[in-house]
Amino acid sequence: MPTALSISNLNKVYDGGLQALTDVSLEIRKGEIFALLGPNGAGKTTLISAxxxxxxxxSGSIKVNGNDAAKNFRAAxxxxxxxxxxxxxDMFEPVQSTVAFSRGLFGRAPDPKHIxxxxxxxxxxxxxxxxxxxxxxxMKRRVMIAKALAHEPEILFLDEPTAGVDVELRRSMWDVVRELRRSGVTIILTTHYIExxxxxxxxxxxxSNGKLIVVEDKTTLMQKLGRKRLSLQLQEHLEQLPGELETWPLELAGDGWELHYDFDANAEDSGVPALLNKISGLGISFKDLNTSQSSLEEIFVGLVNKN
Amino acid sequence: MTIHSNVTKPPPTQPVRFNRHGVWAIYKFEMARALRTLWQSFLAPVISTALYFVVFGSAIGSRMEAIDGTSYGSYIVPGLIMLSVLTQSVSNGSFSIFMPQFSGTIYELLSAPISAFEAVLAYVGAAATKSVVLGLIILGTASLIVPVEIQHPLWMLGFLVLTSVAFSLFGFILGIWGQTFEQLQFVPSLILTPLTFLGGSFYSIDMLPPFWRTVTLFNPVLYLISGFRWSFFGTSDLGVGWSLLMTSLFLLVCLAIVSWMFKTGYRLRS
Known part of the structure; x- marks a missing residue:
């Protein structure tokens, strides 16, 4: 897939000495939706602003559609x-004229139909x-989106686009973003909403801390880093874990009515059959079991904490 | 609430050599802002200047001697126009760039495909336009109160435009430099207004004792008022060439400072 945006070895040190970005390299493919996650102060907005x-x-270089952002800034x-x-x-401006202003500012001829x-x-x-x-x-937030779309951009940066927006409107905005992607717009969004x-x-x-620690396809990331949890609903209440199970990464939950076992979904031996045998051998019976995958949020928190 | 998802494929973006749509958009926006704040932009300075004419021109002026053959009321017309044009140019120029920085809307200008030259052209062009219009309105108001003759109308217009551009540019520099409203007000009220009053707005420097006459020659505003007055009456304190040279020099210095500011991103880009 062709590249829409190419960032190489980007560094940013602010005047006060804060290193906001450290050697960030990133390729954004044309037509994709790329989500940049990170805690507050991680460098997301600095990266977008650069x-x-x-x-x-x-230091470092930024190319937009192959155009160097410094040397060929107009095209970029x-x-x-x-x-x-x-x-x-400008809060005193009417909606339509502020959107039309943005189109003109970006060098596009007036086009009332597009507005x-x-x-x-x-x-x-x-x-x-x-x-x-x-x-x-x-509505004000939607005005900001309309302003950004006024000049028909090929790449759209959305920095926390749905912050402070109600659930219904947020989902409507997601529809717009998906539609934009379908029309060929490349979208890069930062968000606090892992969902x-x-x-x-x-x-x-x-x-995290100005460093890009992971770039991965969403599904691959979830498979690669995702942990699975086996939950067993017990027939009989347990006061504590039997000594024979102490070596297993088990957690007694639900006031002694549930056993949780976290395992690597991609490992060759998940340990699940052996655990079930062991439990059976100890005479612990269960009435139900289920497995669940880690959410992106859990993966994200894990990554950031590890870093 | 439903957002309609009806989007078409964006056309390939064509880079332009000169962003005329961008320049026009900023210019139009700034002019619209002036119209929106008509009272502050035009009426207030016109009324205060008209009061000067009534007091110094009609009331006190009738008891004053003519200067270089011109009645006092008429003599102060160029100086009073300059007083308003200078302060309004600085004010318009500084607020045009200070407000986007203050409100955060500067992000749009910085992320747009618009060069420093184009941005300055648009902002300063709009600020200067407002000042020229204001100067002409004050001239019209003055002519209703005191007799006004203009011997060199083209030169008058030329000086008016040159001064408006130079001081709008100066205001633009202040707008980038200033970080508070107080700083913005400091130069116009504590430096520019005194210099204008002491630069021969209300008198000829020939009326001053020799020492103060020499001191006044270091006041740059004197050259502006002198040249502008020459265009009205054909006589002035200094040669018109000096006025033209000093005003152009001031313009060039301001241009150099603005270029440096945009090149280095001084107080614009982090």
Missing amino acids: VCGIVSPT RAAIGLVPQEIST EKVLRQTALWEKRKDRIMTLSGG EAEEMADRIGVI
């Missing part, structure tokens, strides 16, 4: 749309003449 031209990198920036984390727009399309897409058409200050928080990444992303990157 690509978009808001922050000057200390014209291809990018950015929805920033903060709602930053109308974007405003309809983001459910703002009815509010097009209203001043932004009169809109609700969710959002799990729901939408093709690939996931995890950044």
Whole structure:
């Protein structure tokens, strides 16, 4: 798949000496949805800002559609749309004119039909003449999305796009993002909602302390790093684990009515058959069992803590 | 609430050599902002200047001697226009770039495919346009109160435009440099206004004792007012060439500072 964005050995040290990015290299494929996860202060926004031209990198290179972001900034920036984390727009402006302003700023000729399309897409058409200050928080956030889409970008950065947005609207936004992807737009999003990444992303990157620690296909990541849990619902209550089971990574839960066994789903020997034999041999019977996969959130927390 | 997902494939982005749509978008936005704040942008300075004309021109001026054959009321017209044009140019130029930084909307400008030259052209162009319009409105207001004649209208317009551009650019520099509203107000109120008052707005420097006349020659605003006054009456404190040279020099210094600011990202990019 062709590359939309190529970042090589990117470093950013702020004036105060804070190293926000350390040797970050990343390739974003055309047409994919890439989710960048990381705790607060990990470097997500700095990375996006460096690509978009808001922050000057200390070293390294950024290429957008093969155009160097520093040397050929016009071509690079014209291809990018950015929805920033903060709602930053002139609150006294009417919705329609602020979206039209963004299109012009990015060098595109006025196109009222496209502006109308974007405003309809983001459910703002009815509010097009209203001043932004009169809109609700969710609507203001949609104005930011509409502004970013006004110049028909090929790559769209969404920095925490659904922060502070209600559940219904969040899901509607996900639909828009999926549609944009279907139309060929490459999407890079940062989010605190792991569910959002799990729901939408093709690939996931995890950044921590300015370092990109993992970049992987979502399904591969979940398979590779995912832990499985075997849960046994016991017939009889246990006060404590029998001594014979102390060497096993078991946890007694549910006030003694449940046994949890965590295992590596990809390991050649998961240990499940041996455990079941052992339990049976000890005369412990169970009425039900089930297995569950770790969520992306658990994987993410595990990765960040490990780092 | 439903968001309609009806998106078409984006066309390939064509890079441009000169982002004229971007320049026009900023210019239009800034002019619209001025119209939105009509009272602050135009009416307030016009009213305060008109009061100067009423007090110094009609009321006190009638008791003053003519200067270089021009009645006092008419004599102060160029100086008072310059006073408003200078302060408004600095104010317009500084707020145009300070506000996006203050409100965070600067992200859009920094991430847009627009060069430093284009951004300055748009912001300073809009600030200067507002000042020129204001200057012309004040001129019109003055002509209703005191007799006004313009011997060199093209030069008058030229000086008005040159001064508006130079000081809008100066304001733009202040807007990037300033981090608080107080800092923004410091230069116009504590430096520029005194310099304008002491730069011959209300008198000819020939009326000053020799020592203070020499001191006044170091006031850059004197050259602006002198050149502008020449375009009205054909006479001035200093040669018109000096006025043109000093104003152009000031413009070039401001251009150099702005270029450096954008090149280094001074207080714009982290």
